[in-house]
Structure formats: C-alpha cells, structure tokens
Amino acid sequence: MTSIANMMTNNNQNFGTKSANDEKLPGTNGIKDDEKLPGTGDNGKKEESVSDMFMKLLLAQIQNQDPTNPTSSTEYVNQLSQMANMESMNAMSGTMAAVAGLVGDMQALTSASLVGKQVYVKTDKIQLEDQPLEGRLTLESPAGSVKVKVTDSSGKEVTIDLGRQEKGMVDFEIDPAKLGLKPGEYKLKVETDTEEKDIPTEICGTVNSVRIDQKTQQLMVKVPGVGEVPHYTITQYGQQPSDDGKDKDDDKETKPTPVPEFTA
Known part of the structure; x- marks a missing residue:
C-alpha cells in the first residue's frame, strides 16, 4: 500500500x-x-x-x-x-x-557603515572625471617592465610606464590632466615583460552610498572613479600603509582593515 x-x-x-x-x-x-x-x-x-x-x-x-x-x-x-x-x-x-x-x-x-570610508575596489574599468585616481596592481613575480594601458570606448590607448617593479603591490596614478584624458569610461590592462597574465588592478576611492539591488538583493556600493559595484569587489577597507608601516596620508602607523566575510 x-x-x-x-x-x-x-x-x-x-x-x-x-x-x-x-x-x-x-x-x-x-x-x-x-x-x-x-x-x-x-x-x-x-x-x-x-x-x-x-x-x-x-x-x-x-x-x-x-x-x-x-x-x-x-x-x-x-x-x-x-x-x-x-x-x-x-x-x-x-x-x-x-x-x-x-x-x-x-x-x-555593516555595509551601511562604509559610507564615507576609503576602500580599494577590484576592477578593470574606471569612470574618469577631472580628479586623479589612485590605483594599484599586484605582481606575482618581479618584472623588468610594467605598463598600465588605459583605453577609451573608441579604442584610443594611453600608456602609463611604471618601469621595473618587484613582486607584490605596485601603486600607480591616473591623472587625466597629465595624460590628456577626457571624462568618460575607460578600461585598464596591465602588461609586463614576463609571462604573467591577467594581472588584477584595484582603484582607491571613498564610498558615497550603499544600496540593496531590488532584483538580486545584492549589496551595491558607489565609489567615485569606479561607479556602482557589488560589495564583494571591495578588497580592502582603509588606506594602504607605506613600506615603513605608516599611512601615506597622515603618517600615522596603521594597517589595512581586513575584509569581513559574509555567508548566507
């Protein structure tokens, strides 16, 4: 039965x-x-x-x-x-x-407390205005030549030559005035003289707002120079310390705040 x-x-x-x-x-x-x-x-x-x-x-x-x-x-x-x-x-x-x-x-x-805080966002796309953007890339091995390619929607390319760099994080700046770049959207790509490919780039900015997407229920953060991105693309909260362990802005000893992990 x-x-x-x-x-x-x-x-x-x-x-x-x-x-x-x-x-x-x-x-x-x-x-x-x-x-x-x-x-x-x-x-x-x-x-x-x-x-x-x-x-x-x-x-x-x-x-x-x-x-x-x-x-x-x-x-x-x-x-x-x-x-x-x-x-x-x-x-x-x-x-x-x-x-x-x-x-x-x-x-x-927790994410709402990010408003007004400085963060690093992993991205290969930027939105340039008049102000310079601070960024960084991470090398897995030393390179004799490191270049950041900045390409606009029409395919026009500008190169930022960083020269020889050691393994680890490498800072760079995208200054629209010096590079002759107009406001708009651009793509970033890192090239080296090694076999290393798909080198990630991060852009530093201050969080303007946080919202929840009504369709995906995903937390979205808005950062100048990057636009609105999912919160999980944030790689660091706070300013990166310099090599001597002191903050680059106020010369205070500090360490980057680790990114908290959320599970559902």
Whole structure:
C-alpha cells in the first residue's frame, strides 16, 4: 500500500486539488483548493494544513480498507513517522530562511557603515572625471617592465610606464590632466615583460552610498572613479600603509582593515 506521506510528497504537497474524474475521497468531504482547513484561518500555516490533510487521508484509508485484508498497525506507524519527518524538514527550511534573512540584515547594516570610508575596489574599468585616481596592481613575480594601458570606448590607448617593479603591490596614478584624458569610461590592462597574465588592478576611492539591488538583493556600493559595484569587489577597507608601516596620508602607523566575510 502506498503511504500517505509519500503520496503527499510526490504531489509536491498540493493536497487540496481534485482528482482527474472529480471524485471525492470518502471521509474527506471533497476538500478543494479554495476551501480553508480547520484551524488555519485565512493565513493558516502550511505545516498545519499538511498535518490536517494527512489525518483526513489517514482516516479515509482506515474507513475504506479491505476488511479481509486490513492494513497492519506497523504500516500506520510508518506513515505517521514519515509525516513527522516531513513536518520537521518543513520547519527546518523555515528556520534556515529566517537565519538567512537575519544574516542579510546584519550584512546590510555593516555595509551601511562604509559610507564615507576609503576602500580599494577590484576592477578593470574606471569612470574618469577631472580628479586623479589612485590605483594599484599586484605582481606575482618581479618584472623588468610594467605598463598600465588605459583605453577609451573608441579604442584610443594611453600608456602609463611604471618601469621595473618587484613582486607584490605596485601603486600607480591616473591623472587625466597629465595624460590628456577626457571624462568618460575607460578600461585598464596591465602588461609586463614576463609571462604573467591577467594581472588584477584595484582603484582607491571613498564610498558615497550603499544600496540593496531590488532584483538580486545584492549589496551595491558607489565609489567615485569606479561607479556602482557589488560589495564583494571591495578588497580592502582603509588606506594602504607605506613600506615603513605608516599611512601615506597622515603618517600615522596603521594597517589595512581586513575584509569581513559574509555567508548566507
């Protein structure tokens, strides 16, 4: 005999529908989609509806079983156990959803504190205005020649020659006035005389605003020179210290704040 819990699971918990021939199950009073289950009200919980329907089907099964070959008590116990497991899984899913929502809220509050803070954003695209942009790249090995290519939408290219550089972080500046670059969008690409490819670039800027995208629910931060980008593209909070361990702006000893990791 097919268990009631399995019947309900296979039907994706769509327990209120009528059969193909529109027949009513004995003892169920022909429950339909638009009928309320007892005790649920207009906004009854899904778990209560599932439990109520299960008991109705179980009673109907008992009432209409073959008297010459009745269902064993073990079968009923198994069906009740399956039902209990299914309700536990539903409750667990609800709890996980609530936890995910709480983590999202905490993440939003934390990111809101970024407004006015200096950050580094990993990107290969920039939005130039009149002010210079500070950036950096990271080399995995020393290079005898390092160049940053700045290309506009028409394909016009300007090169920033950084010369010989050692392994690690290399700072550079994009000054529109010195380079003769007009306001607009540009792409960045790093070239070296080594075999190293796809060298990442980061742009430094101050967070202007933080918002949650209504379609993706993704946290977005707006940084001058970069535009609006997902928060996970932030690689560092705070100014990068110089080689002697002191801040480049105010000469105070400091260390970059590590990027917190959020999980949902």
